[in-house]
Amino acid sequence: MSKNKPIADRMHHINPFYVMDILAQAKKLEASGHDVIHLEVGEPDFATPEAVKLAAKQAIDEDKTYYTAATGLPELRAKIAQYYKSRLDAEVAAENIVITPGASGALQLALSVVVNPGQNVLMADPGYPCNRHFVRLLEGKAKTINVGPETAYQLTAALIDKHWDNKTTAVLIASPSNPTGTLIDFEEMSKIIEVVKKHQGVLLVDEIYQGLVYEQKDFTAASMSRDIFVINSFSKFFSMTGWRLGWMIVPDNYIPGVDKLAQNLFLAASSISQYAACSAFEQGSLTLLDAQRDQLQLRRDFLIKGLVAMGFEIPVIPGGAFYIYANVSRFTNDSFGFSQQLLERAHVAITPGLDFGSHEPHLHVRFAYTQNIQSLQQALDRIGDFLLTL
Numbered sequence: 348m349s350k351n352k353p354i355a356d357r358m359h360h361i362n363p364f365y366v367m368d369i370l371a372q373a374k375k376l377e378a379s380g381h382d383v384i385h386l387e388v389g390e391p392d393f394a395t396p397e398a399v400k401l402a403a404k405q406a407i408d409e410d411k412t413y414y415t416a417a418t419g420l421p422e423l424r425a426k427i428a429q430y431y432k433s434r435l436d437a438e439v440a441a442e443n444i445v446i447t448p449g450a451s452g453a454l455q456l457a458l459s460v461v462v463n464p465g466q467n468v469l470m471a472d473p474g475y476p477c478n479r480h481f482v483r484l485l486e487g488k489a490k491t492i493n494v495g496p497e498t499a500y501q502l503t504a505a506l507i508d509k510h511w512d513n514k515t516t517a518v519l520i521a522s523p524s525n526p527t528g529t530l531i532d533f534e535e536m537s538k539i540i541e542v543v544k545k546h547q548g549v550l551l552v553d554e555i556y557q558g559l560v561y562e563q564k565d566f567t568a569a570s571m572s573r574d575i576f577v578i579n580s581f582s583k584f585f586s587m588t589g590w591r592l593g594w595m596i597v598p599d600n601y602i603p604g605v606d607k608l609a610q611n612l613f614l615a616a617s618s619i620s621q622y623a624a625c626s627a628f629e630q631g632s633l634t635l636l637d638a639q640r641d642q643l644q645l646r647r648d649f650l651i652k653g654l655v656a657m658g659f660e661i662p663v664i665p666g667g668a669f670y671i672y673a674n675v676s677r678f679t680n681d682s683f684g685f686s687q688q689l690l691e692r693a694h695v696a697i698t699p700g701l702d703f704g705s706h707e708p709h710l711h712v713r714f715a716y717t718q719n720i721q722s723l724q725q726a727l728d729r730i731g732d733f734l735l736t737l
């Protein structure tokens with residue numbers, strides 16, 4: 348292959364995940380016989396519910412393997428609408444729900460129908476890294492806003508108002524957030540909806556970690572406005588990362604645009620995954636998933652207690668998702684090196700802050716508590732021993 352083939356300029360602005368370096372290193376260690384505890388991966392260790400697996404097998408046996416409508420299977424859209432009503436007391440019409448290949452597909456569709464070249468989208472730093480790249484692919488700009496413990500690492504209506512400029516077209520928020528696990532409460536969410544409306548912009552709310560909310564009452568921004576995009580997925584609460592299935596609630600005026608773009612970009616989400624996901628809302632599956640959520644809460648409390656006792660700073664208790672975003676300035680000002688050494692010497696894999704933006708990444712790391720308590724205890728023991736060597 349020629350080295351001189353042209354590569355698009357935008358490719359210089361798309362960063363890889365640094366955690367992949369950590370993962371590759373972890374795999375090497377495992378290949379040479381070491382037992383690595385994985386706290387770096389952003390996916391639950393729980394298996395997909397049995398009912399979903401059975402429904403997938405049945406869909407294959409019944410040859411339900413053809414393209415579906417680009418907006419998704421009508422019965423799945425109806426089940427999701429019903430789920431909003433029964434679990435979250437939100438009236439969402441099935442016609443406004445579009446099934447996508449993961450929240451990733453939903454984010455790409457939503458941003459594509461909103462962002463023009465040269466326009467900017469406000470988002471929090473630290474935040475989910477792919478969002479910056481999605482906007483870059485559209486020749487727009489992610490205008491990141493530094494956030495810290497004082498706003499629970501979240502954008503607020505006041506911050507949005509302050510940073511809005513004449514190129515801003517949209518705001519993208521996530522609650523609970525990756526990497527911090529922190530939430531935007533109901534009151535602040537209504538203020539955010541108002542301020543975006545005032546500026547005649549578009550609000551996109553990523554609720555991919557919905558269902559994984561601990562002390563506070565879970566709610567959806569979809570219950571507060573019909574003019575916003577709400578993004579969700581089967582990946583996290585439903586333990587279905589590999590099925591590549593998500594959805595999005597789309598405001599009326601954007602439905603035709605999203606539909607035609609989905610036809611062009613994806614044709615449809617996986618039919619087998621869609622038929623399978625219809626069983627995710629059965630009471631048996633939901634009871635199991637709720638019990639898993641309770642386990643995650645116990646793990647969170649366990650890990651936070653252990654980490655704080657060792658000197659990690661966790662100024663805001665994460666109210667959801669399965670992440671702890673910890674300040675490591677007591678030990679280092681190079682969180683990437685710290686993560687590498689922790690892996691090499693103690694065989695515990697975590698994610699350095701570098702993956703989530705440019706606001707103090709060197710002082711932060713993310714722990715994903717996607718392992719059982721026994722493994723978390725072992726991880727804490729190893730981290731404790733490692734810190735003694737610094």
Ligand SMILES: Cc1ncc(COP(=O)(O)O)c(C=O)c1O
Pocket residue numbers: 389448449450451452475521524525553555579580581582588592593
């Ligand atoms: C905040 C957030 N949004 C979107 C995604 C994409 O998820 P998926 O495409 O698996 O639904 C992730 C994955 O980790 C995430 O953390």
